[in-house]
Amino acid sequence: MDEQYLLSMNNISKEYFGNRVLKGVNLQVKPGEIHALVGENGAGKSTLMNILFGMPVIFSTGGFEGEIQINGEPTPIESPHKAMDCGIGMVHQEFMLIPEFNVTENIKLGREIGETTALSRIFGKSLEMLNWHKMNRDARASLDSIGMSNIEEYAKIAGMPIGYKQFVEIAREIDKTGIKLLVFDEPTAVLTEGEADRLLEIMRLISSKGIAIIFITHRLTEVMAVADSMTILRDGEFVAREEVKNISLARIAELMIGRQIDKLVDESVLETRELSEDRIALEFEDWSVDMPGEIVKGMNVKILEGEIFGFGGLAGQGKIGIANGIMGLFETQGDVYAFGKRLDLSKLGEALRNDIAFVSEDRRGVGLLLGESIERNITFSAMQIKDEFLKRIGFIKILDKAKADQHTRDMIELLDIRCTGPSQVVGSLSGGNQQKVCLARAITMKPKILVVSEPTRGIDIGAKKLVLEHLTKMNREHGTTIVMISSELVELRSLCDRIAIVSEGNVFSIMRPDDSDAAFGLAMAGVREEVSA
Amino acid sequence: MKTIKTIYENIGLPRLIIGLFFIFLIVASIALGFSSAAIFSDVLRRWLMYGTLVLAMVPGIQSGIGLNFGVSLGISAGLLGSVLAMEISFVRDWPQILGAGAPWATLLLALLFGVVMAAFLGIVYGLLLNRVKGSEMTVSTYVGFSVIAFMNIVWLSLAFKNGELSWPLQGQGLRNTASLAGSFGGLLSNPDTVKATQPPWLHWLAFKVGGVTVPLGLILLFALLCFLVWLFFRSKLGIAMSGAGENELFTLSSGINVDQKRIQGTAISTILGAVGIILYAQTYGFLQLYNAPLMMGFASVASILIGGASVKRAKISHVLIGTLLFQGILVTALPVVNEVIEIGTLPEVLRIIISNGIILYALSKTKGGNV
DSSP states (O other): OOTTOSEEEEEEEEEETTEEEEEEEEEEEOTTOEEEEEOOTTSSHHHHHHHHTTOHHHHTTTOOEEEEEETTEEOOOOSHHHHHHTTEEEEOSSOOOOTTSBHHHHHHTTSOOEEOOHHHHHHOGGGOEEOHHHHHHHHHHHHHHTTOTTSOTTSBSTTOOHHHHHHHHHHHHHHSTTOOEEEEESTTTTSOHHHHHHHHHHHHHHHHTTOEEEEEOSOHHHHHHHOSEEEEEETTEEEEEEEGGGOOHHHHHHHHHOOOOOOSSOTTSOOOOOOOTTOEEEEEEEEEEOOTTSOEEEEEEEEETTOEEEEEOOTTSSHHHHHHHHHTSSOEEEEEEETTEEOOTTSTTHHHHTTEEEEOSOIIIIIOOTTSBHHHHHHHHHHHHHOTTEEEETTEEEEOHHHHHHHHHHHHHHTTOOSSOTTSBGGGSOHHHHHHHHHHHHHHTOOSEEEEESTTTTOOHHHHHHHHHHHHHHHHHHOOEEEEEOSOHHHHHHHOSEEEEEETTEEEEEEOTTSOHHHHHHHHHTOOOOOOO | OHHHHHHHHHHOHHHHHHHHHHHHHHHHHHHTTOOHHHHHHHHHHHHHHHHHHHHTHHHHHHHTSOSOGGGHHHHHHHHHHHHHHHHHHHHTTHHHHHGGGHHHHHHHHHHHHHHHHHHHHHHHHHHHHHHTTTOHHHHHHHHHHHHHHHHHHHHHHOOOOOTTTBOTTOSSOBOSEEEOTTTTTTTTTOHHHHHHHSOGGGGGGSEEETTEEEOHHHHHHHHHHHHHHHHHTTBHHHHHHHHHHHOHHHHHHTTOOHHHHHHHHHHHHHHHHHHHHHHHHHHHSEEEOTTGGGGHHHHHHHHHHHTTOOSSOOOHHHHHHHHHHHHHHHHHHHHHHHHHSOOTTHHHHHHHHHHHHHHHHHHHHSOTTOO
């Protein structure tokens, strides 16, 4: 039926270990069009592309359901090699180039042009002599075809600006004979603005030569600028296929985000808090964190005492950097005040000593001692910072085993940690229970401010509910100020009093949980536009 | 069936094979007519002799520097402490002045010198290891070898008056092997020495029961050291240290200076190395200088790995089990092998196969990059 489509992926479903990440998704691309694939983190974009490329990870986890058609013919793609044969190419976000090779060598890698020699007649093709002249000519032609006449084919990759590397990568894909479809996976994420504009131009140029493009990006303005049509995914579900000329930016944002806000936390908890602008728990003044990949640049925010304050935003925009900066894991500049007192974050444990506790987003890397018992994990920080769970024998302080054991049992009961007992090794617990251990460690510090980073990442729905409910309970019953950093907008909106959307290392806007979906969508995409409604 | 599997998993294949081999050797040696009392005495003696050197591995592993092949640094400090103490004892004529107290004074002085030097060297060594995070084991192997080479020069150039130590007929340089017979050799472990040199109220230090030698003094001292290390790892500092070894970022985010803990762990490991070699020499009856301690680090590493430790986690039980198995096999294999095959060097070959094989096995078990 779809004669007009170059590629059509119909009703694709995929399950990872019982977790449905794609539910009947459709994707259609016409020849020579630029088709944008948009969705939040975790919407299923990468899984869909992995299926398209026949990546081994798909087949080692049980394959997928649905059908892939190329030019209207059902085409099973069971390996990356097959994808290449079908004329599908990919421009990677991280460059797959060899720095010490020159441009031609990189473009022709694996597809070198050889000439028969005496040796190759005896020992086979691998001993053919390279025809540099032809190879250089091919590389030149493919660079020229994307308008990159200023890149010399004999230049080394090492030392090139990032944008140029990206262009060489594109040239390599173009050079492959019979290329019909190119996938660009967030190509502009690492580029400067000028380079990004250039890239968009090149994409138009490529598509004008009849090569179709799938453009994966978070930047909605780029979609509006360059794409012809788009497919929107949300939570692994197909939302819409739209022609770009028929749709507004606000509508796209709404479709990306829009969903019912389930009340993750029941409302029966009494609201007795009185928030006041005069009582500030945590204040950031022109504060920067130098965390690679999650840089915070000169942020200014005031968080009120007793508030649940959320930081949302896309991955890589800097929200994770906020938590790690306070934890003291990365260098910071600027000022942070906790209850009016300036924190010197260059001192280890400064925040902990000022009643700020954390739950790290990197549970296994930072949050836990995987090889140690639940008890050791829960009591560690309180023991080191507050001298708890210790008893004095002579001149040394020794672990007070009975006290630590009792406290751990209390925590296991309070947070419903499923385990064989306080001495079970944390590494053998499930993700949800590990997260509860992390939370228990933070609670043990009896903090006045609790910073939780991605508290529900990778845990099941039951544990998720329990963790969120407990956070609310701490806030309402003990007046703990909670700073919650999360990629899950739904969670933030169901829990927080205010939500700061972080974009490019700074607070883009501070929103109320009941602001419209479109407003949130636009803020996440970093688009300033007055939204009516 | 399930419990058998759990038990098997807890013991692990290498420990199981080596344990069974050990039992086999004991049975074989008794079947071949060797005295079981003598074998038992020997195993016990060797176990205690090497125990402290293996114990020195624990703080290193727990604080995150991995297997401390560079324990020869501590060994060198201990040896230097011992020769200095013996020289002072000789020059001051302690045996004349102190009588039965002289060996004790020498032993204590050797320990004191050894511990102080080891603490200093350990801190410097720890600073070095902090600069080479991720390849500590390679660097510590080099350090271990280099310090032995350096000490060779030191031994050659020391001009001591004590005839037990210095080469005869030469003004300079120490012997390869110096007897401790007139000094603290066997003070805690040899019944004959104890009887000959110590007053009767100290005869409990080492005695014989039904042909079995019981070096009670050494047993108590080793037990005390094990207890202290165990206690240390339940103290605030010890717990912080093992946190630093298990997960650096976790510990850092709990406000602990990880580098400092690693230095402290390295220093304690080096100090235990110094104490370990002194107790070793005490039991053996000789001080072995020059290249003798070259491979002791490897034997210690192999022992604790046989005991079930990993490059990241070690317990006192690993020390006890590992040393018993490793040394036990070497002790029992010698007579059995000599009886069965007439190749004199076979036990030595066996030792090399076991120690290097176990190290290789354990290193292959560690997850890449997490060493």
